[in-house]
Amino acid sequence: MALINFTNKGLYCSQGDFYIDPWVPVNKAIITHAHSDHANGGSQSYLCHQFTTPILQLRLGDHHYQSVQWGEVITINGVKVSLHPAGHIIGSSQVRLEYNGEVWVFSGDYKLEDDGISTAFEPIKCHTFITECTFGLPIYKWQPQAKVYNDIITWVTNNHQQQKTSIILAYSLGKAQRILQPLASTNIPIYGHGAITNVHQMLNNNGWHFPTIHKIDGQTSKNDFMGNIIIAPQSADGTSWMKRFQPYNVGVCSGWMQVRGNERRNNVDAGFVLSDHADWDGLLTAVKATGAQQVFTTHGFKAAFSRYLNENGIAAQEVVTQYGDETTNEDNLSSITN
Incomplete structure (x- = not known):
């Protein structure tokens, strides 16, 4: 049966x-x-x-x-x-x-x-x-995540030395938690979009212990994030919310970056194959x-x-289902604001 x-x-x-x-x-x-x-x-x-x-x-x-x-x-x-x-x-x-x-x-x-x-x-x-x-x-064959983490660290460090903000686009539930540990190892301050920090706070409140993320709000000045790290959901890309962080470079973490040309099509500076x-x-x-x-x-x-x-x-x-893929599966979390 x-x-x-x-x-x-x-x-x-x-x-x-x-x-x-x-x-x-x-x-x-x-x-x-x-x-x-x-x-x-x-x-x-x-x-x-x-x-x-x-x-x-x-x-x-x-x-x-x-x-x-x-x-x-x-x-x-x-x-x-x-x-x-x-x-x-x-x-x-x-x-x-x-x-x-x-x-x-x-x-x-x-x-x-x-x-x-x-x-x-x-x-x-x-x-x-x-x-x-x-x-x-x-x-689609992934490199060991340790190699991808090293690539992210190198990119962020180079941006920091040039006084450019590193904006990393990553899903608020899943990818954002994975990249926090390697990012924290740089000792560069990490800031987050509301979608990132709300999930982060909820997880920490429930017994998880992730490195500190500073929430970006109306009190955050340009000097606070200049040359530092910002984690944001992919839905923030290309919005007016992003413009305040110039000069910046944008990197995206996604398995779709395996295919050559996706960085160019997504108008980002770096693509990290992390799924x-x-x-x-x-x-x-x-x-x-x-x-x-x-x-x-x-x-x-x-x-x-x-x-x-x-x-x-x-x-x-x-079998045909309505389940999504890496581009559609997590950013519409209720109770989340910018």
């Missing part, structure tokens, strides 16, 4: 009568992580990992939230449900379902390289694996580690990735 059906509301488990990452309000929603393409408001109740709960509260407001730990089993109408680390962002989870000896796993978004912040990806054995494939083409999603090799490694006999591919280069799996002896088919 199909433990998960693909419906116009999202991934639905009929036996358990719940949805996973639905894109419309439902009675019971299991949420893999708090990015806006996977976590929508209006549902009656939410089940998520304990790290995700305060982020959902920031994004969606007060609701009925049920928090679980990694590997904790909850039985819903006979279906055993557990959450396991996906390594994408803080609290990001894979959802494991078991019923009558049949095991399905929905990956949510994931990456295999341990960033030291998100709990490292854990491969889960299953019969059926539903996997994202945002970067499901062979051209919170698995690359081509990571996707293949994850699929093989599950031992799944059947694979469904969602959001991303799903047709190409599904075709490759079929050609290499793994039964796969693509």
Whole structure:
């Protein structure tokens, strides 16, 4: 039997009568992580990992939230449900379902390289694996993050020596936390857009300990950030908010920077290939580690990735969903201002 059906509301488990990452309000929603393409408001109740709960509260407001730990089993109408680390962002989870000896796993978004912040990806054995494939083409192969961090540090340091402000565009939930540690090692003051500092404060209030970010507000003068570092969401690029920081150089952290020419098309000075999603090799490694006999591919280069799996002896088919990619998944957080 199909433990998960693909419906116009999202991934639905009929036996358990719940949805996973639905894109419309439902009675019971299991949420893999708090990015806006996977976590929508209006549902009656939410089940998520304990790290995700305060982020959902920031994004969606007060609701009925049920928090679980990694590997904790909850039985819903006979279906055993557990959450396991996906390594994408803080609290990001894979959802494991078991019923009558049949095991399905929905990956949510994931990456295999341990960033030291998100709990490292854990491969889960299953019969059926539903996997994202945002970067499901062979051209997407990431450098070790330590090398990317060194490139960012070098760029920021050079800008500082030239008295130019370094504006780094990074998602407020995920990427911004990853780059803080290497940026702090420069001892150059770090400032943040409201979307960055609100998430930062919420995480610090809930037991995380990230380096200091100074919020940019009406009291911040040009001398405060001249030659220093500013982290902003990609939605701030090209807005009047940016103009006050001149002279500055703009760098963007994204897996899409792997493709030559994207820096020019995005009108930025530097592109750093840093993604919170698995690359081509990571996707293949994850699929093989599950031992799944059947694979469904969602959001991303799903047709190409599904075709490759079929050609290499793994039964796969693509599924259309409303989940986004690296360009659409996190900046519309409620309660956030400039």
